[in-house]
Amino acid sequence: MTEMLSIGERVAWYRRRRGIPQEVLAGLVGRTADWLSKVENGRIELDRVSVIKSLADALDVQLGDLLAEPSLMDWTTDAQGGTVPKLREALMDYKLMSPLLAPTSGGEPPDLEILRADVGSAWSAYQDARYARATRLIPDILTEAQHAVRAYGGDEQLQAKALLAMAYQGAAMVLTKIGEADLAWMAADRGLAVAQESRNLDVIGSLFRSVSHCLLANGRPAAARDLIKDSTGYLESGLGNASPTYLSIYGTLFLVGSMAAARLDDRSAVREFLAEADRVAQRLGHDANHMWTAFGPTNVAIHRVSTAMELGDVQIAADLGPRVDPSMLPLERRVRHTLELARAYSAQNRTGEALALVLDAEELAPEQVRYHLISRQLVTTWVRQQRGKPSNLLAGIAQRLRVVG
Known part of the structure; x- marks a missing residue:
């Protein structure tokens, strides 16, 4: 119902549904009624998740309600065979949740090397920003992996x-x-x-990262920050003779922690997390993609830009962003950095440069730009700020992102 609205308009929509006057909602988030009025009218752009989260809490709605998430996944060639509903069905299949209820699988157990390659294919699709393809592949991989866990014993079961x-x-x-x-x-x-x-510390650390990302996505940055502190403390004992994979996983956790701290406006913790990540990246010595982490000095630099924007340090982000060369990183990382730099330029009223960056990103990774908060919010704001007819370039991407009616 609110997909075509800007974030400020969604705030107004939910505020009216709650029957809350502007003065009351503004007071709940420590702001003035004039500030809230400008937010709702699009004269102040909400580009910090921490601020949006405070409004969501005051309105008693989910963060995703104000961000208009999720977005409907497009049908593409990659999506043939099902999109999110198929993955949801796989995750909610009760027969796969308990060995007591699991069906008896006939035939040969899955070959673990083939299964490993299939998992790699799904992750490669994710890092290539081909989300429809990843969404299509994963349900069958989950089924095969569950089968392997039931079929094998000993070390092979741990691998499964x-x-x-x-x-x-x-x-x-x-x-x-x-x-x-x-x-x-x-x-x-x-x-x-x-x-x-599985008793595999690399895998355990990798899943700590995933849970932390999910906490951030669900608007729980304090819990994400605390998990990072606990999980890095747990993994610290393995640093003595750590492999490059272990170092990458360990270092990546600090990058997630830096974003959580930024959303809490905790500058000291941001500096601490980034310093730890940089220390591990220097020990690793180069950019790498061990266990799909894309970790190394460049990803640390990317997070310096992202955390600066989240903290409201637009000038710092605009200065640092162009100095980062992410060309050797996976596509998802490169495009994410491009969108962050576009956000910084837009905040400086450099709309033409920002739009050019978003269009470049869309050409490389249309699905990532289609679903990402930054690109959707930027394009929505630019369209609504137009006094006349939007340019063909802006109107075109607004239509492709489906952010305007």
Whole structure:
């Protein structure tokens, strides 16, 4: 019902539904009625998740309600065979939740190397920003991985559990990207449970990352920050002879923590988390993609820009952003950085440069731009700020993102 509205208009819509005067809602979030009026009328742009979350709490709605998430996944060639409903069905299949109820599987057990390759294919689709493809692949992978866990014993069963955990994490990551926060939490929760059964510290650490992302997506940055502190403390003992994969997973947790701290306006914690991430990245020595982390010095630099924007330090983000060269990172990381830089330029009223960046990002990763909060919010704001007819470029991307009627 509110998909075509800006965030400010959604605030007004839910405020009226709640019967809350502007002065009261403004007071609940420590702001003035004049500020809230400008937010609702589009004269002040809400571009910080921490502020949006405070309004959601005051209105007693989910963060996703104000962000208009989830967005309907488009039917594409990649989506043939089902999209989110098929993945939801797989996650909610009670027969796969308990070995007591699981069907007796006939035939040969799944080949673990083939299963490993399939999990890798799903993760590659995620990092290539082909979310429809990942969403289509994962349900069958979950079924095969569950079958493998039941069919094998000993070390092979532990391997199967590790692969099942990574399949769940892949589901959680892509569902978070397309705004399905509740489903993502279900996948991450199950993934962490089976990861612990696998006794694989790399996999356990990876699932800590996924759960932290889901907490952020569900508007719980304090819980995400605390989980990062607890999980890095748990993993710290393994740093002595840590492999590059272990270092990448450990370092990536601090990057998630930096975003959680930024959404809490905790500058000290942001600096601490980024410093720890940088220390691990320097120890790793280069950019890498071990266990699909895209971790290294460049991803640390990307998060310096993202946290600066979340803290409201627009000039810092605009200065740092162009200095980062993410060309060697997976597509998802490159496009995410481009969108962040576009947000910084837009905040400086450099709309033309910002639009050019969003269009470049769309050409590279149309699905990521279609579903991402930043791109959708920017385009909605630009269209509504137009006094006359929008340019063909702006009107075109607004139509493709379906952010205006």
